[in-house]
Amino acid sequence: MSAFANAENLAFAQARAPLLCVEGLKKSYATPQGRLPVLRGVDLTLEAGTSLALMGESGSGKSTLLHLVGALDDADSGDISLDGVALARLTESGRARLRREKIGVVFQQFNLIASLTVAENLSFQARLAGRRDALWEAExxxxLGLSALLARYPEELSGGQQQRVAVGRAFAVRPRLLIADEPTGNLDEAAGDAVLALALDLVAATGCAFLMATHSERLAARLQRRVRLEAGLLAP
Structure with a gap:
């Protein structure tokens, strides 16, 4: 086989490889009664350009799994790789750089910086990553319907508008993976539906992978796949 064919096959294999790969992930927490296992061996893959709803009861470990995948916490055991990078092999500074450059996060709480305008909040993560693109921010x-609101401050916005700013901030860095933890939990149904629709449009436009934790069967049905976290394991 020629060198060109080998390179072509390698490129094809890389393109088909999962963007996110989680294998045998375990996590427990210390309690007065001893260690409390939350994740007992989670396996999960997610391809670029696809969306997955993570469901489960409160306390089932959805947020724990998102924090581990987002390089915000360390697992007890198991492996997580994102875009070919094994998180366990990274230094703390390497994990911080990965979070800034490749991961967008949207939480239930909007977590906007009150002293910054909408425009400044939109560009915040991209500035930290040294990847600001003014044309992309304008787009x-x-x-997101924010063009007329760029000079305002978060306190001047509705909840739906604030969450749209949070979505824009996450996408401004052009992440490879978008993580959302109950992103519509503080919104009414109409505003929540609108925010999710905008996020899904941006996922399609950018080709990133989208992992969302939600209690809502209705919202989960909008994503391409869904899994349920039960007793520390994932079930389809």
């Missing part, structure tokens, strides 16, 4: 503001 995000247009897509």
């Amino acid at each position: 995000l503001a247009r897509r």
